Amino acid sequence: MSRTLFHLCFAAMFLTGPAYADRPQVAVDIAPVHSLVAQVMDGIAAPDLIIQPGATPHEYSLRPSEAAAxxxxxxxxWIGPDLTPWxxxxxxxLAPTAALTPLLDVDGAIQLEFRDNAVFKAHDHSDHDDQGGHVDHDDHDDHDDHDDHDVHGAHDPHAWLSPQNAMTWLDVIASRxxxxxPVNSDxxxxxxxxGRAVIxxxxxxxxxxxxxxxxxxxxxxHDAYQYFETDFxxxxxxxISMSDASDPSPARIAEIRGEIAEHGVACVLAEPQFNPGLVATVLRGSDARMGIADPLGxxxxxxxxxxPQLIRSLSRALTECMRSD
Known part of the structure; x- marks a missing residue:
């Protein structure tokens, strides 16, 4: 056990509060998953959120209250170790006897591979495969970034941005x-x-x-949105960046700038947690607009x-950024 986890475990012994009578105690990793679990548990109990909104889930230090939960x-x-290996x-x-449900791995969940390239489309009729997925173009390899996904796992973990996944997960959550x-199964x-009807x-x-x-x-x-892209x-x-855990190489930035100039890209989506200077560098000299999107809300x-507010806010951010007026 690491020293940090030892201290958290020790603190949790004194911070654990009373449980709901005859109700399961439920912990979730991130706010989008918390929302889906809260929907299923509505009127019965409430889940505990482990990673607070605004924090980067890839690296996070648990507070004593979160360790207690x-x-x-x-x-x-939780999404699974592809998002939060720690x-x-x-x-x-802290929870060796808890029943674990890594949502990225459940039956029926859509899993997408990481995209290593800075530019996703080759602007010809071979850009997409028969299923609408993206085809890799090896001629755009960014060697400075290609190992980033090894830190987080085999699959792109931003799977909550697929409403199709969210509907699958609602059923899994209810079943678990x-x-x-069983008293509250109905x-x-x-x-x-x-919840499925709402989605x-x-x-x-x-x-x-x-x-x-x-x-x-x-x-x-950063490449966090392909589940949303695929669903719609x-x-x-x-x-601009392969992940939020690394800075892009100069070659990658140059490739993105070239894409914007050559193909009239209308919008660059920034994120509130990350370096606005990179976006300004990419936009310099172009007519593209900057929008703000937050995949964690x-x-x-x-x-x-x-x-639903998270998914709707993303669609609005895209639309406002790409409008022509």
Whole structure:
């Protein structure tokens, strides 16, 4: 056990509060997952959030209260070690008997591979495969960035930005909760069904929102959005950084600037947590607009409504950034 985890475990012994009577204690990793679990548990109990909004999940130091919540958990829902490799050790130390559900690995979940290239599209008819997925173009390898994904795992972990995944996960969450709390199974299943209906309507709204800017091109700050892109068939042209854990090489920045100049990219999406100077460098001398998107929704209120608000805010950010007026 690391010294940090030892101290957290010791502190948790004194901070664990009273549990809901006959209700499972549930811990979740990030705010979007918290929202889905809160939807399923609505009217029964509330899950505990481990990683606070605005924090980078790839590297995070648990507060004593968060360690206590993890220690008291009967169930842990998390994206999995592809997003938070450090959390696996914390769970093993603080919650060794908890039932674990890594949502990225459940049956039916969409998994996408990392994209290593700075530019995602080759601007010809071979850009996409028959399933609408992106085809790798090895001639754009960025050798300074190609090992970043090895730090986090085999798959792109930003899977919560797929509403299709969210609907799958609602059912999984309801099933797992029903296993440990069968008395409330009907309520969990009904809440999951209600949540799916909300997301289905949300997807229709997003399609309508994006319709006015389809065909225009955008660049993202880091490659966090391909699940959203895939669900709505709305591909980004490239990413300034491969991940939020590294700075892009000069060659990668030059390639992105060339993409913007050559193909009239309309929008570059920045993120509130990261270096605005990089975006300014990329935009210099172009007519592209800058928008702001946050894949973790740090400014949104936690709870069942958080998830649809997150997806809707992303679609609006894209639309406002790419509008032609």
């Amino acid at each position: 993890l220690q008291s958990a009967d169930i842990v829902f 959390l696996a050790e914390a769970i093993e130390t 909760l029903s296993d440990v709390d 309520a969990y299943l009904a809440n999951a069904a209600s 289905e309507a949300l997807m229709e709204d997003v399609e309508t929102t994006l319709a006015s800017v389809r065909g225009r091109e955008f660049i993202v700050f 068939d709305f591909p980004a042209s490239g990413a 740090a400014e949104l209120e936690l709870g069942p409504k958080f998830y």
